[in-house]
Amino acid sequence: MTSENKELEQIGEFELIRRISSVLDIIPDDPPLFTNLIKGISDDAAVFRPSPEKVQLFTTDAFVEGIHFDLTFTSLKHLGWKAMIANISDIIAMNGIPRYATIAISIPNKIFPHMVEELYQGAANACRKYSCLIVGGDTTASIGGLIISVALIGETEEQNVRYRNGAKPGELICVTGHLGSSIAGLKILEREKKKYEASPDKSNFKPALEPYKLALEKHLMPKARLDMVQIFKKNINIGALIDISDGLASELHHICEESNVGAKIYEHNIPIETITGIIAQEFLEQPTDYALYGGEEYELLFTISDKEYEKIATLTDDVTIIGRVTEKDVILVQENGEESPLPWGGYDHFKSKRISK
Numbered sequence: 192m193t194s195e196n197k198e199l200e201q202i203g204e205f206e207l208i209r210r211i212s213s214v215l216d217i218i219p220d221d222p223p224l225f226t227n228l229i230k231g232i233s234d235d236a237a238v239f240r241p242s243p244e245k246v247q248l249f250t251t252d253a254f255v256e257g258i259h260f261d262l263t264f265t266s267l268k269h270l271g272w273k274a275m276i277a278n279i280s281d282i283i284a285m286n287g288i289p290r291y292a293t294i295a296i297s298i299p300n301k302i303f304p305h306m307v308e309e310l311y312q313g314a315a316n317a318c319r320k321y322s323c324l325i326v327g328g329d330t331t332a333s334i335g336g337l338i339i340s341v342a343l344i345g346e347t348e349e350q351n352v353r354y355r356n357g358a359k360p361g362e363l364i365c366v367t368g369h370l371g372s373s374i375a376g377l378k379i380l381e382r383e384k385k386k387y388e389a390s391p392d393k394s395n396f397k398p399a400l401e402p403y404k405l406a407l408e409k410h411l412m413p414k415a416r417l418d419m420v421q422i423f424k425k426n427i428n429i430g431a432l433i434d435i436s437d438g439l440a441s442e443l444h445h446i447c448e449e450s451n452v453g454a455k456i457y458e459h460n461i462p463i464e465t466i467t468g469i470i471a472q473e474f475l476e477q478p479t480d481y482a483l484y485g486g487e488e489y490e491l492l493f494t495i496s497d498k499e500y501e502k503i504a505t506l507t508d509d510v511t512i513i514g515r516v517t518e519k520d521v522i523l524v525q526e527n528g529e530e531s532p533l534p535w536g537g538y539d540h541f542k543s544k545r546i547s548k
Contacts, residue, residue: 198303204330207304208232211330214311221322224290228326237326239291246352248345250281256299256336263387264380267306269411271313274339277436279321280415280489282345284434286353286423289323292343297333310339321417351424353432353493358450362430362494364514367416369462370439371478374485375470376410379403405466413489422506430494430516438486440536446492447521455522456514456533483523484536 199207212232229238241247254260254274262270279289294314298307311325318325323343383398390396400407416434423429431446439461447454463478471478494516495503503510514524523533 199298199300199332202304207307207330210304210308211311214308215315215318215325217315217319217324219319219322219324224322224324228291228324231324231326232328234327237291237293239326242346244348245346246349248282248285248287248347248352249342250278250345251340251342252277252281253338253340255338261380261384262337263384265411266313267309268313268316270339271310271315272317272412273313274341275314275317275321275343276413276415276489278341278343279317279323279417280413280434280436282343283415283417283420284432284491285345285347286351286420286429286432287345287347288417288420289321289343289345291324291326292318292341294325294328295331295340295342296328297331297335297338299333299335299337302337314341321415347420353423353429355431355433355446355449356451357429358431358446358452358454358494358516360452360516360518362496362516363500363512364443364454364456364492364494364516365500365510365512366435366439366462366490366492367419367510368488368490369464369467370435370483370488370490371463371467371471371481371485372406372409373413373487374410374481375467375478376403376406376408377487378474379406379470380410403466403470405464406470410487413487415489416491419491419507422503425502425506427502427506428496428499430496432491432493435488435490435492436486438484438536439488439492440483440533441486442492443533444521444535446494447516450516453517453519453521454514454533455517455524455530457524458526460511460513462511462513483533 223242227240227242229240231237256262260270282289314325383400387393387396431450433442433446435442443454458479461479461482463482467481468478471481521533522530524530
């Protein structure tokens with residue numbers, strides 16, 4: 192490390208791990224988490240007993256500074272929360288529940304120990320809300336930006352696992368929540384950053400964020416839909432299931448490709464919050480594009496028969512029918528009734544633009 196920040200060098204890796212362990216001393220209201228955990232942080236590997244009669248689900252996601260987040264407007268606590276939510280949502284997308292996680296973090300010189308603690312506090316808050324535990328990980332120095340990699344194990348009964356390949360022609364296509372707000376919030380944050388950088392009086396600059404609170408929260412502190420897993424367990428049989436992390440269009444294409452089917456969705460049925468429309472108008476863009484190609488929503492996209500949908504409709508009002516599974520082709524029916532192929536689009540790690548058509 193350079194002389195710019197000696198604090199991490201002075202306390203050392205083991206003291207940093209001790210501080211992290213203290214932050215992670217949480218107690219979710221889920222006794223089996225503790226009874227099944229034999230050894231957590233403090234050894235070379237965590238040890239746990241798999242729950243009887245359940246299969247294990249395993250996922251991992253990396254967050255890289257400059258690619259997935261900008262520390263100019265993302266707090267470390269928000270970042271820790273979001274890194275956990277991305278993985279928790281992947282487990283939920285298999286119709287499972289999260290259990291045990293590890294976090295590996297590469298820390299650049301600009302990051303101080305208290306900032307690392309804030310990151311883990313955000314991750315711990317997500318674990319507390321979604322009943323999972325961080326049981327280990329790794330810390331290392333970085334000569335580049337900050338990198339966080341989370342690995343998470345979940346579980347469910349084998350017969351309850353759902354995949355992308357379960358869609359059948361004739362089924363309804365449904366989404367949870369509202370779409371497009373996350374990218375809308377990001378656009379506001381990026382706009383205010385540019386204003387700050389251009390301001391001649393940076394010390395007195397105040398970003399205009401309050402009117403966009405709902406969209407900002409969707410981007411910085413998204414929620415995972417564990418509530419839907421509990422609903423699906425109530426004898427509701429769904430077809431294909433996926434979470435919306437890369438955009439509705441991308442995820443719909445994933446389901447159609449894996450299931451060897453097509454889809455027809457209706458633009459006027461896509462659920463979009465009022466604030467998303469307001470933000471899109473400010474940028475002279477279409478809110479439907481935000482919903483189709485924005486990503487980082489962590490809502491769920493699934494297929495279901497008409498009969499099973501009748502059951503789910505009695506249990507929640509937060510599910511919207513946006514179309515039907517067909518034999519072939521992925522079609523968008525526009526507001527004016529015209530039909531056109533729906534481009535794949537969405538977020539691609541190896542392309543520079545998040546929204547594409």
